[in-house]
Amino acid sequence: MSKQLGPNDSVLITLYRNGNESAFNQLVDRYQSKVFTTLFLIVKDQEVAEDLLQDVFVKVIHTLNSEKYNEEGKFQPWLLRIAHNLAIDHFRKAKRYPTILLEDGSNLLNSLNFASESSEQEQIKEETLVWVRNLIDELPEAQKEVVIMRHYLNLSFQEIAEQTGVSINTALGRMRYALNHIRKKMKQQTSAYAKTIYPK
Numbered sequence: 001m002s003k004q005l006g007p008n009d010s011v012l013i014t015l016y017r018n019g020n021e022s023a024f025n026q027l028v029d030r031y032q033s034k035v036f037t038t039l040f041l042i043v044k045d046q047e048v049a050e051d052l053l054q055d056v057f058v059k060v061i062h063t064l065n066s067e068k069y070n071e072e073g074k075f076q077p078w079l080l081r082i083a084h085n086l087a088i089d090h091f092r093k094a095k096r097y098p099t100i101l102l103e104d105g106s107n108l109l110n111s112l113n114f115a116s117e118s119s120e121q122e123q124i125k126e127e128t129l130v131w132v133r134n135l136i137d138e139l140p141e142a143q144k145e146v147v148i149m150r151h152y153l154n155l156s157f158q159e160i161a162e163q164t165g166v167s168i169n170t171a172l173g174r175m176r177y178a179l180n181h182i183r184k185k186m187k188q189q190t191s192a193y194a195k196t197i198y199p200k
Contacts (some may be wrong), residue, residue, distance in 0.1 A: 006030075009075040017064060023063075031076065035083045041151060042087040042163065052090060053191060056083045088145060091152045092137070116191060133180050143178035146171055 008014070008024060015023035035056055041047040059082055063069045136147055137195075145164060149155045161168045 013069075013075060024061070027060075027075075031079055032057075034076075035079060038072065038080050038083045039087050041159075042084065042149075042155075044153075045092060048090065052083070052086050055086055059086070064151045088148055091148055132182070132186075133186050136178075138185070139178050139181060143174045143181070146174040150175060 006012075007023075009027065012023040012027050016027070020074070032053065036049055036053050037104075039052045039056070040046065043049050043052065056079070060079060136144055139147065142164075147177055149160045149163065150157070157168050157171050160171045164171065166174075
């Protein structure tokens, strides 16, 4: 196990919060490679990872300069969690839509049968994809995270388990609950929509 050189994280954080800018630079030097690796493993794009790297340390600065940060000797896990969350948020905000496969391997949207490529059908398709995104956003955080990492980022369940710090079985369980929730909501909303269009 390699020994950390220089003051420990807690000392550097205290020095920085007392106005020592070079102390923060030491923290950046110590962790930027590890943070970049964490980001790159998720986004798989060097430029995006570099942009997010800057965002991570900006967020760290804001938090350290506020009253929100509690020093508990756990700076590294906290820092890497910020990196992880920003990488996930990047995909949530991007206009990208996943191909969500159900447990039987079928596409969640296949039952909608988009017939033609007319402008009207394209609009319906786009609105439906937005609808699915909204359903994903309504999921509990843990389930939403797994869906995004699996279907937006194409990570394996092994990678998801490692990134989120849970077992593979837990990751699989969260995905199963998420898909069941989305399917249930789609059926409910489709049924309600049909009743407004075709009232008895």
